[in-house]
Amino acid sequence: MLIAVIVVPLFFAAISWGLPSHRMRSLVLPLGSALHLVLSLLLISQPLVRNHDWIGLDDLSRLVLLVTALLFFACAVYGFDYLNLRSDRDNHIMVSCLLVFLSAMTLAVLSRHMGLLWVAVETTTIASAPLIYFNRNALSIEATWKYLLICSVGIALAMLGILFVGYAALGTGPEVSLQFDQLLTMAGSLSKPWLHAGFVFLLVGFGSKMGLAPLHTWKPDAYGEAPGLVGALLAGGLTSVAFLAILRGVQLMGAAGDLKMAQHALLGMGLLSLTLAAIFVIRQADIKRMLAFSSVEHMGILALGIGIGGLATFGAMLHLINNALTKGSLFLAAGNIQRAHDSKKMSGIRGAMSRLPLSGGLFLAGFLAITGSPPFGPFLSEFTILRGVFGGEHYLIGTLVLILLATVFIGMGSTVLAVTQGEADPTLKDNGFRDRFLLVAPPLLLLLIVLMLGLYLPEPLNRLLHGAAALIEVQP
Amino acid sequence: MAHLSNFCLLAVVLINFFCLGSARLGACIQAVALQGALLALLPLSEHGFSGHTLFLAFAAFAMKGGFIPWLLFRAIREVRIQREVQPIIGFVPTLILGALTTAAAFIFADYLPLLPQHHDSLFIPVSLATLGTGFLLLITRLKAITQVLGYLVLENGIFIFGILLSEAMPLMVEAGVLLDLLVGVFVMGIVLNQINREFSSLNTERLSALRE
Numbered sequence: 001m002l003i004a005v006i007v008v009p010l011f012f013a014a015i016s017w018g019l020p021s022h023r024m025r026s027l028v029l030p031l032g033s034a035l036h037l038v039l040s041l042l043l044i045s046q047p048l049v050r051n052h053d054w055i056g057l058d059d060l061s062r063l064v065l066l067v068t069a070l071l072f073f074a075c076a077v078y079g080f081d082y083l084n085l086r087s088d089r090d091n092h093i094m095v096s097c098l099l100v101f102l103s104a105m106t107l108a109v110l111s112r113h114m115g116l117l118w119v120a121v122e123t124t125t126i127a128s129a130p131l132i133y134f135n136r137n138a139l140s141i142e143a144t145w146k147y148l149l150i151c152s153v154g155i156a157l158a159m160l161g162i163l164f165v166g167y168a169a170l171g172t173g174p175e176v177s178l179q180f181d182q183l184l185t186m187a188g189s190l191s192k193p194w195l196h197a198g199f200v201f202l203l204v205g206f207g208s209k210m211g212l213a214p215l216h217t218w219k220p221d222a223y224g225e226a227p228g229l230v231g232a233l234l235a236g237g238l239t240s241v242a243f244l245a246i247l248r249g250v251q252l253m254g255a256a257g258d259l260k261m262a263q264h265a266l267l268g269m270g271l272l273s274l275t276l277a278a279i280f281v282i283r284q285a286d287i288k289r290m291l292a293f294s295s296v297e298h299m300g301i302l303a304l305g306i307g308i309g310g311l312a313t314f315g316a317m318l319h320l321i322n323n324a325l326t327k328g329s330l331f332l333a334a335g336n337i338q339r340a341h342d343s344k345k346m347s348g349i350r351g352a353m354s355r356l357p358l359s360g361g362l363f364l365a366g367f368l369a370i371t372g373s374p375p376f377g378p379f380l381s382e383f384t385i386l387r388g389v390f391g392g393e394h395y396l397i398g399t400l401v402l403i404l405l406a407t408v409f410i411g412m413g414s415t416v417l418a419v420t421q422g423e424a425d426p427t428l429k430d431n432g433f434r435d436r437f438l439l440v441a442p443p444l445l446l447l448l449i450v451l452m453l454g455l456y457l458p459e460p461l462n463r464l465l466h467g468a469a470a471l472i473e474v475q476p
Numbered sequence: 477m478a479h480l481s482n483f484c485l486l487a488v489v490l491i492n493f494f495c496l497g498s499a500r501l502g503a504c505i506q507a508v509a510l511q512g513a514l515l516a517l518l519p520l521s522e523h524g525f526s527g528h529t530l531f532l533a534f535a536a537f538a539m540k541g542g543f544i545p546w547l548l549f550r551a552i553r554e555v556r557i558q559r560e561v562q563p564i565i566g567f568v569p570t571l572i573l574g575a576l577t578t579a580a581a582f583i584f585a586d587y588l589p590l591l592p593q594h595h596d597s598l599f600i601p602v603s604l605a606t607l608g609t610g611f612l613l614l615i616t617r618l619k620a621i622t623q624v625l626g627y628l629v630l631e632n633g634i635f636i637f638g639i640l641l642s643e644a645m646p647l648m649v650e651a652g653v654l655l656d657l658l659v660g661v662f663v664m665g666i667v668l669n670q671i672n673r674e675f676s677s678l679n680t681e682r683l684s685a686l687r688e
Contacts, residue, residue, distance in 0.1 A: 115649030122656040126663050138674045142683040145667055160634050166641040171591050176644040193589050221686040
């Protein structure tokens with residue numbers, strides 16, 4: 001079953017490549033994704049699953065698998081209608097790369113071997129680069145090049161980090177393995193300087209993939225130029241997977257008794273990300289770039305949660321789900337708004353709610369959710385993280401975070417309100433695009449889940465979150 | 477076999493300098509190909525002949541020494557690129573920076589807490605120096621294709637370090653890493669072609685429409 005969940009999307013990717021009709025290829029996307037979702041849910045509900053110890057499931061991977069499978073399914077349903085709308089453009093590459101991307105993300109989540117994890121994450125970079133280039137114009141090629149180069153070089157550094165961790169193990173015994181569980185058990189005897197260097201490189205490498213400042217520079221470009229559903233998958237899915245890779249490093253540091261050092265590093269990068277995002281999100285006239293900076297902000301919040309530890313770690317786990325699903329909803333709604341106005345700039349969009357009541361409303365509600373307004377899920381998770389911050393008596397950090405969150409709220413609010421509110425500007429050309437069921441239902445579903453998470457946390461999910469947080473906080 | 481390793485590693489350093497100082501793109505690609513091919517000897521000379529090292533040597537030789545350079549040559553043929561490499565800062569300053577980086581790598585490696593068997597080996601200093609060279613190439617060159625070369629040199633540096641650990645790396649993973657590199661360069665080649673079509677030039681200076 002573990003193998004199946006990785007192979008099924010690949011299989012559908014191969015089918016879609018061979019299909020002759022545009023419409024059928026678009027249909028393969030939701031079909032493959034639905035099967036992947038069902039398999040994932042079955043897997044998640046099972047007790048500990050192992051397979052030759054190269055791939056396996058713990059609570060952390062269960063959590064990320066749940067998020068990616070769900071988000072991808074919503075994007076795939078959206079993608080069916082989206083690709084049919086854009087039938088002028090060949091969808092061979094789009095559909096098969098999306099499915100390969102799903103398979104690589106799943107492999108990265110399931111892998112329990114550091115080398116395999118690296119291979120999977122690098123594969124996600126390669127598979128997603130063509131997706132960013134879907135629109136085939138000068139801006140998207142520029143974004144693709146930056147993404148490909150920055151992420152490849154970043155990931156190369158993560159490889160160096162993995163090798164350093166391996167070197168730390170080299171003097172300790174006859175058998176050296178990069179298998180994760182073995183590394184965890186022998187963590188106490190690893191050579192400290194090499195382990196620390198390894199963690200720093202892992203953080204920098206996977207951090208560039210996740211978009212932690214100051215390694216986030218590809219993010220606004222890639223999210224801005226990619227189609228809405230690709231932005232949703234990158235901002236919600238890929239960042240969570242990269243975060244998981246960093247958490248593997250944190251687990252190792254924890255097992256070696258150096259959790260504090262790892263937490264300090266994450267705390268520093270988290271605060272820097274929050275600050276930079278708050279600066280750049282103000283007066284951001286491009287709604288998708290604005291969402292990208294919001295993504296940088298939320299990566300900062302995730303890192304901050306782990307960096308503080310304790311209750312905040314639990315909050316970060318909860319925030320991982322909330323951020324992924326809300327970002328997914330926002331990007332899909334932003335895609336609809338861009339389609340209706342042929343623009344993603346404030347100058348080209350007025351009164352989105354009067355032209356697209358559902359997409360515009362979703363965009364506005366998503367904005368309220370992502371900035372942490374009650375009763376949505378992110379409010380609960382950000383509040384939990386802040387409780388952890390103040391509970392740990394980090395008053396200065398807590399105040400700083402509150403100020404930054406408020407800045408982001410005001411900065412994003414001015415753009416979002418100007419875009420959604422008011423009358424549709426009659427001088428702006430109407431291209432006849434209106435809300436369509438399949439383009440609105442997926443983001444609506446995602447936002448409803450986020451709303452539910454703010455009001456009620458189901459018991460199995462609560463247990464899963466506690467299990468995941470406990471894995472990170474484990475002490476030798 | 478330590479002699480052979482040291483010879484290869486010194487040649488790798490010389491090739492680093494050649495890449496930093498050369499103005500001709502084709503020669504640079506050939507140099508990186510030669511560097512890759514030399515690296516393929518290292519697993520054999522360091523760990524002796526076994527199924528694992530033979531596979532690694534052969535795969536590295538085929539990919540780094542053959543396939544990837546072929547892809548790059550094909551890319552520059554397709555875009556009919558001019559010969560010059562176009563540095564942002566001149567060749568002499570780059571070379572001096574390269575020499576400083578290499579010297580720093582050798583001094584730094586002396587202070588690292590190395591295992592006794594690696595104290596006198598050139599692996600770690602050369603790996604660090606090659607990493608530094610890769611970064612210099614990435615930062616100081618304008619053409620997108622030279623940035624790919626920088627990325628490859630950087631990867632070579634990591635590969636050298638990885639040889640020390642090749643017993644911990646299962647074959648499947650080694651193969652996966654090399655395959656990722658190959659596909660990555662292949663995709664970069666396609667993107668290069670598109671950049672050229674879109675901008676009629678490969679200068680990354682033109683890639684600056686997206687900024688704050």
